[in-house]
Amino acid sequence: MTSTRVRGSEANGRERVVPDHEVAIIGAGFGGIGAGVELTKKGVHDFVILEKWGAAGGTWHANKYPGVAVDIPTFIYSFSYDQKTTWSKFFTPGNELEEYANELVDKHDLRRKIRFNTRVVRQEFDESQNIWALTLDDDTVITARHVIAATGGLEQPKLPEIDGIDSYQGVLMHTALWDKDVQLAGKRVAVIGTGATSLQLVPEIAPEVGNLTVFQRTPIYVGPKPDLKYNAFWRALFGFPGVAKGIRHAINLSTAYIPDAVFNLDSKYVESASMAMANRIRSWMRTQVDDPVTREKLLPYYGFGCKRPSFSNTYLKTFNRPNVDLVTEPIQRITEKGLLTADGVEHEVDVLICATGFAIWDHMPAFPTAGRGGKDLKRFFQESRYQAYQGVSIPEYPNFFLVLGPYGYVFGPYHMLIESTTAHAARVIAETKKRGATTAEVKPDVHQAYFRKMHQRNKNHLWLSPACSTANTYYIDNHGDSPFRPGGFGEMYFHNKYFRLDNYRYGSETVAPVVKVASRRKRNKEVVG
Missing domain, CATH: 3.50.50 (FAD/NAD(P)-binding domain)
Known part of the structure; x- marks a missing residue:
């Protein structure tokens, strides 16, 4: 079942479908919230946020185990446009981060955009209409011109692969599903x-x-934790206009131009x-x-x-x-x-x-995703390695954007990544609308050039060196690659904010659906419209 609207007919006689929304954002954690903010900045207001839980906050709503807290200083674990100075500690407990997420939702008027308890189980690009069809767990379908996947990396709890785990008769639980x-x-x-x-x-x-x-x-490795209380002094310091934002800019600028030198x-x-x-x-x-x-x-x-x-x-x-x-x-x-x-x-x-973490690479994407010609994204990643231009987009998956894609994340403050990749997606979506197009797809040569550059840098990466051979790290995927961005925050930020818009191909061509004729032979696909 779908509520997709039909508007008139095209010259070729096929009905032109109007999607339910211009953009569907999947996830109401910080990634989804950031995407909503960036779309609004670009004048894109017809979007919906689909959230599987009954509340916003993503990881910080789901994880309730004793002691849960952020493991980097909170003054940089927040959005540059919404700095908070009332934390209790430098390493803030999880419940305060969930509260922060909900404050952002209300401040930016996003709550009315969120459909809670709505789980996407698969999505498919309809080439005949240039829209994405998202199937929910109740078998209903939502359609959107564009999709921003903001499901995050800490999405699927990973149980240990140990024989007999199903035979245990006591209480068994994963920290991400704390009872x-x-x-x-x-x-x-x-x-x-x-x-x-x-x-x-x-x-x-x-x-x-x-x-x-x-x-x-x-x-x-465990180091000492400077978990100071956020007393009046620190609140006054970080509350002083420009201080917190200045620290973030200093981090960006200090890492904007050195990655090539470091990785060479x-x-x-x-x-x-x-x-x-x-x-x-x-x-x-x-x-x-x-x-x-x-x-x-x-x-x-x-x-x-x-x-x-x-x-x-x-x-x-x-x-x-x-x-x-x-x-x-x-x-x-x-x-x-x-x-x-x-x-x-x-x-x-x-x-x-x-306390065995999450299936980060095995769970990318978070649900079956079919692009042009029904091309399955998970299968593509397994056969061709994990890859995405700026960690955001992939050829043959038009109008589809990742917040935390391969070679997008520079280790450190998560919100810097979110601000970068969601700005990238919002720029492309706004440009698509401006041009009157119905598709935007990163050009294959641009994508490949980025992928080659990331691999070239990674040749000298610590994680792929003998020093890490016994570390058993999730930084390395099943291909033996490290699909994190080998660069600095500044480079990540500037390249996502100011890439050439012509790195994408914009169009309105559609592909006629395959139909059966009397002879039962299938008609070849043709470009129409």
Whole structure:
């Protein structure tokens, strides 16, 4: 079922369909909110935001595990046009970030644009009308001329691929789907994973549980966390006109022109710097843990920066508690009662918590997406590697834009990326409308030139060097590539804001649908209209 409107007929006799909306934005997290703001700036007001949850906030609405917080200073984890100075801490708790998201929704009058509890399960480009058809989980269809996918990278929780996980008879939950009704007090609890989420969770639940066993595959670098309270001084400083924005601009400008020089350096220099930093951080980590055996198990020896580094003043010290154990033997399988490790020990637990992150690459795109000729995007990524021009658009997928696409994200403040890629999408959509066109598609040669440049830079990237060979990092995809943008914030920002609009091809041609004739032979596709 679809509510798509029909307006008259074209010269060729086919009905011309008017889509339900000019733009459909998928996701009401910060990416979707940013997209709505940028479209409004460009005078594009006919858009809808489709959100699978019952509230805005994306990751910060979904993740409710104990200790959840942002892991970079909050004064740069916000939009440049909506700086906030009333945070409680430098590393803000998740509930405050969800509140910030809702404040933005109301300030920019976006709530009336959002359809909550609306999950997109697939989308397909209709070449006969140059519109996207988005199928929802109730089988209804919404149509739009353009689509901005703002589903984010932390979309699909990833359970560990361990034999027997379905046989476990206790309470099993992933941190991204936290069940607040589960009581942990006095229980035997196991946590699988020692990444950024685990660093926040473990110190919070350790004092409450009876016994906590943390299963570690690869240790990570943990540095001291300057988690100062956002007192009157800091609020006054960052509230002073231009200070917070000035810091952001300084970050942009300082990284605008150096990426080519940095990524042309021989990787041995980057590896040396990485190892020097690793030595310093390991020295600090050693001061946090009393037991020498546990201390050594917690120390990483790959290069610093190969995995996402984290900050905590309490995680390492948690292993000094008598009720907390660290297990580094590989998990052989999960049993009805707990976890069996390679040394033959069965660790019986009442609650099994998976702090195992998200299926970032396997879940891109977040749902089946078919472009021209029914070309499946996930299959394209698997066969041709992950790629997108500026991390935003892909040939043969007209009018489709990613907020967090391959080779788009420079590691650091997420909102800088959002402001960049959503501005990119809004520029193209506005230009399409201005030209009276119905499609905008990045030119293949432009796309390929960008893809080649990213690969050339990555040849000397730390993540692809021997220093990271044992890191087991999600920075590397199944192709052995690192589809993050090897560049600086400034370059990302300026190239998305000021790329040549003629890097896209604009048109109104449509392709006649394939029909059956009496002989049952299919008519060839032809360009019409």
